[in-house]
Amino acid sequence: MSAAGKRPTGQWITYMYRYDDYDHTLVIERVAQYRDQLQRHLAGELPDDEFRPLRLQNGLYIQRQAPMLRVAIPYGMLSSTQLRKLADIGRRYDRGYGHFSTRQNMQFNWPRLEDTADILAELATVEMHAIQTSGNCIRNITTDPFAGVAPDEIVDPRPYCEVLRQWSTFHPEFAFLPRKFKIAVSGTLEDRAVTYAHDVGLQLYRNDKGDVLARVIVGGGMGRTPMLGSVIHEGLPWQHLSTYLDAVLRVYNRYGRRDNAYKARIKILVKAIGAEEFARQVDAEWQLERNGIATITEEELARARAAFSDPDMPERDATDASFDAQRAQDPAFARWVSRSVRAHKRAGYRSVTLSLKPTGVAPGDITSEQMDAAADLADRFSFGELRVTHEQNLVLADVALSDLHALWQGARAHGLATPNIGLLTDIICCPGGDFCSLANAKSIPIAQAIQEAFADLDYLYDIGELELNISGCMNSCGHHHVGHIGILGVDKAGSEWYQVSIGGAQGNTTSLADVIGPSFAADEVPGVVQKLIETYVEHRTPEERFLDTVRRLGVAPFKKHVYGEVARKAEVAHA
Amino acid sequence: MHDLIVGNTLVENDWHWLRLPESATPVRKSAGKVVLFKLTGEPAATADVVAACEVPAGKVMVPLSVWLHRHAELENRVAAGEIGVWLDSHEEPVELAESVSGDLNRLPLIGVNFPKFIDGRGYSTAFILRTRYGYRNQLRALGDVLRDQMFFFHRCGFDAYQLRADQNAERCIKALKDFTTPYQTSTDGLTPVFRRRSAQQATA
Numbered sequence: 001m002s003a004a005g006k007r008p009t010g011q012w013i014t015y016m017y018r019y020d021d022y023d024h025t026l027v028i029e030r031v032a033q034y035r036d037q038l039q040r041h042l043a044g045e046l047p048d049d050e051f052r053p054l055r056l057q058n059g060l061y062i063q064r065q066a067p068m069l070r071v072a073i074p075y076g077m078l079s080s081t082q083l084r085k086l087a088d089i090g091r092r093y094d095r096g097y098g099h100f101s102t103r104q105n106m107q108f109n110w111p112r113l114e115d116t117a118d119i120l121a122e123l124a125t126v127e128m129h130a131i132q133t134s135g136n137c138i139r140n141i142t143t144d145p146f147a148g149v150a151p152d153e154i155v156d157p158r159p160y161c162e163v164l165r166q167w168s169t170f171h172p173e174f175a176f177l178p179r180k181f182k183i184a185v186s187g188t189l190e191d192r193a194v195t196y197a198h199d200v201g202l203q204l205y206r207n208d209k210g211d212v213l214a215r216v217i218v219g220g221g222m223g224r225t226p227m228l229g230s231v232i233h234e235g236l237p238w239q240h241l242s243t244y245l246d247a248v249l250r251v252y253n254r255y256g257r258r259d260n261a262y263k264a265r266i267k268i269l270v271k272a273i274g275a276e277e278f279a280r281q282v283d284a285e286w287q288l289e290r291n292g293i294a295t296i297t298e299e300e301l302a303r304a305r306a307a308f309s310d311p312d313m314p315e316r317d318a319t320d321a322s323f324d325a326q327r328a329q330d331p332a333f334a335r336w337v338s339r340s341v342r343a344h345k346r347a348g349y350r351s352v353t354l355s356l357k358p359t360g361v362a363p364g365d366i367t368s369e370q371m372d373a374a375a376d377l378a379d380r381f382s383f384g385e386l387r388v389t390h391e392q393n394l395v396l397a398d399v400a401l402s403d404l405h406a407l408w409q410g411a412r413a414h415g416l417a418t419p420n421i422g423l424l425t426d427i428i429c430c431p432g433g434d435f436c437s438l439a440n441a442k443s444i445p446i447a448q449a450i451q452e453a454f455a456d457l458d459y460l461y462d463i464g465e466l467e468l469n470i471s472g473c474m475n476s477c478g479h480h481h482v483g484h485i486g487i488l489g490v491d492k493a494g495s496e497w498y499q500v501s502i503g504g505a506q507g508n509t510t511s512l513a514d515v516i517g518p519s520f521a522a523d524e525v526p527g528v529v530q531k532l533i534e535t536y537v538e539h540r541t542p543e544e545r546f547l548d549t550v551r552r553l554g555v556a557p558f559k560k561h562v563y564g565e566v567a568r569k570a571e572v573a574h575a
Numbered sequence: 576m577h578d579l580i581v582g583n584t585l586v587e588n589d590w591h592w593l594r595l596p597e598s599a600t601p602v603r604k605s606a607g608k609v610v611l612f613k614l615t616g617e618p619a620a621t622a623d624v625v626a627a628c629e630v631p632a633g634k635v636m637v638p639l640s641v642w643l644h645r646h647a648e649l650e651n652r653v654a655a656g657e658i659g660v661w662l663d664s665h666e667e668p669v670e671l672a673e674s675v676s677g678d679l680n681r682l683p684l685i686g687v688n689f690p691k692f693i694d695g696r697g698y699s700t701a702f703i704l705r706t707r708y709g710y711r712n713q714l715r716a717l718g719d720v721l722r723d724q725m726f727f728f729h730r731c732g733f734d735a736y737q738l739r740a741d742q743n744a745e746r747c748i749k750a751l752k753d754f755t756t757p758y759q760t761s762t763d764g765l766t767p768v769f770r771r772r773s774a775q776q777a778t779a
């Protein structure tokens with residue numbers, strides 16, 4: 001058998017990692033293993049509490065209404081072939097749609113338990129799976145959605161992500177950690193992977209000789225106790241990434257708390273013993289494997305790098321007259337361009353974000369018809385490849401400037417061209433109480449009410465860049481801690497309330513938001529956001545975004561304007 | 576009946592697993608103390624119980640605490656190959672290694688308990704015993720030893736599996752081979768997949 005290079009599942013051409021026989025055998029065997037577990041469960045041989053951790057490690061939750069199946073999209077990259085398969089699964093096994101999560105994964109909310117093994121078998125035909133998308137194990141590794149095309153990129157993180165994906169998949173020692181474990185990798189000047197808010201963040205950079213090194217950040221996270229991570233190792237050569245991470249995980253696996261799920265994340269351990277002591281223990285552990293057989297080889301990195309080579313992009317001029325003309329003639333197009341189009345490292349190319357945030361649809365939801373349409377657009381305009389962002393949108397990374405207008409028309413025909421990227425209505429939102437059994441409160445209707453209140457595009461553009469994030473509970477899947485405005489569902493005496501915070505941010509200046517005061521009833525939330533915006537508009541300087549004004553003035557003026565009127569109502573409610 | 580698998584065969588179990596009654600109050604080790612930060616809320620046997628317990632005749636796996644306090648009196652039986660030691664999931668392999676002056680291979684058997692199968696500390700314990708301390712004799716998984724974890728046990732260095740009473744031995748043996756192409760290296764002698772890939776290419 002010649003494993004290397006064999007393409008078991010068809011001839012699609014992509015510029016991303018393709019399975020060889022090793023990868024393929026692994027997912028096929030996983031389907032068989034899961035099918036057996038499911039059958040034993042359905043036959044009553046595997047009780048709920050023993051099936052639960054197993055199904056979770058395969059992305060299967062049992063939710064309020066139905067099971068939810070979370071499909072892994074490693075580091076957010078998808079081929080059009082894979083997206084069409086997801087569309088197909090949405091149609092055949094779900095209600096004709098899917099949902100992109102903030103972990104760059106896809107969730108199906110309505111599959112039947114009995115069908116889940118078949119769905120996994122379908123996924124395997126396009127080199128996809130649901131392995132470790134949930135449960136107390138190493139989860140899907142996330143990265144910059146503009147990896148490989150961003151002009152500010154120092155190191156393309158994707159080959160490293162792929163090497164680490166393989167390292168983490170069914171790692172025998174770390175399948176039953178104290179709690180879930182999330183890794184993010186970035187390789188840019190501006191951190192777009194939120195590396196300071198993950199269990200492990202890896203920032204890749206180069207030394208003066210051009211060697212790739214990693215800054216290892218440990219112990220960040222959101223959840224009940226939001227924390228920014230600490231740097232425990234500076235300048236780790238890439239060859240040692242997996243052995244060093246083995247050491248981090250081993251210290252965590254052995255000493256992380258297991259008596260209380262809320263204190264079980266690595267950040268609690270790092271805080272308890274201190275980042276320095278944690279680093280010392282990791283280093284001692286690392287010596288055991290350092291330079292050992294698991295050290296990543298040049299050859300392996302080269303193989304992974306080759307898998308992510310640039311598409312064969314024709315040379316283009318830096319400007320395009322037809323594009324300039326279309327933009328001048330068509331204000332709607334110009335508006336969309338101003339929000340959705342980003343610079344590309346190659347002249348004459350751009351990266352485009354397709355918005356999954358039109359008003360009236362749960363943020364991140366996408367119908368099967370839209371998936372097919374996005375796949376077609378990717379084939380026509382972006383070399384058959386897409387990325388999923390943690391803001392729950394889709395990206396076409398390599399679009400020629402001269403194709404933007406045609407792409408826009410195509411996207412608009414399918415509701416994928418709402419010109420709101422980076423604006424207030426581009427809300428990050430978890431599934432919340434409509435689907436998730438852990439929720440304190442609903443989050444989707446809150447997002448929709450806010451989107452409706454800010455539907456006026458001129459107003460929206462005047463407000464400018466603003467990230468509004470909503471989570472239905474402290475698990476913070478909606479990243480509310482790092483929202484410029486964060487909204488959190490809280491439970492008070494069995495009814496749904498919302499706590500509002502401001503001043504959080506992702507990126508290089510990551511910060512955690514401050515709560516403005518007592519929480520609000522659902523119908524008050526759009527009004528509260530309105531008041532926060534009014535305060536900003538009143539106080540801003542010409543260059544300031546909402547976040548900048550909050551940082552300059554602090555919470556006080558916002559709080560005053562908000563509670564000036566609703567304070568009394570809130571007090572009554574909390575009495 | 577707890578079936579015992581050694582390697583990949585069902586065998587007769589001739590070792591007695593000695594367990595001590597746990598004290599009523601859990602020993603709470605405080606989080607935050609640099610050295611003591613182990614785990615909170617682990618129940619443990621008191622010193623009196625350790626001192627008083629009787630180690631029966633024949634082949635016996637004794638708890639780490641009994642071994643640490645009483646190995647002098649057990650030395651003859653160690654020489655006769657009758658004493659094994661088992662570690663609970665929070666216990667430190669280093670304590671065992673130091674107690675035998677670094678030569679763990681004087682023990683014919685070490686057990687590692689999985690009080691619940693979702694408690695994954697024992698995998699690291701096994702890895703450490705096999706790699707850092709070079710332990711080569713039988714390493715036995717005890718407790719919540721279930722079919723769906725067999726593959727992981729094996730990869731981390733276990734070569735004996737004392738199954739939970741309700742488990743089907745035949746199926747557990749089969750589960751040792753759930754995956755034929757794992758990605759990582761571990762203590763089972765497999766190289767990382769990238770080295771296998773490149774070896775295969777070299778011979779292709």
Ligand code: SF4
Binds near residue numbers: 431437475477
């Ligand atoms: S934040 Fe809470 S409610 Fe929202 S998806 Fe996560 S667990 Fe569910």
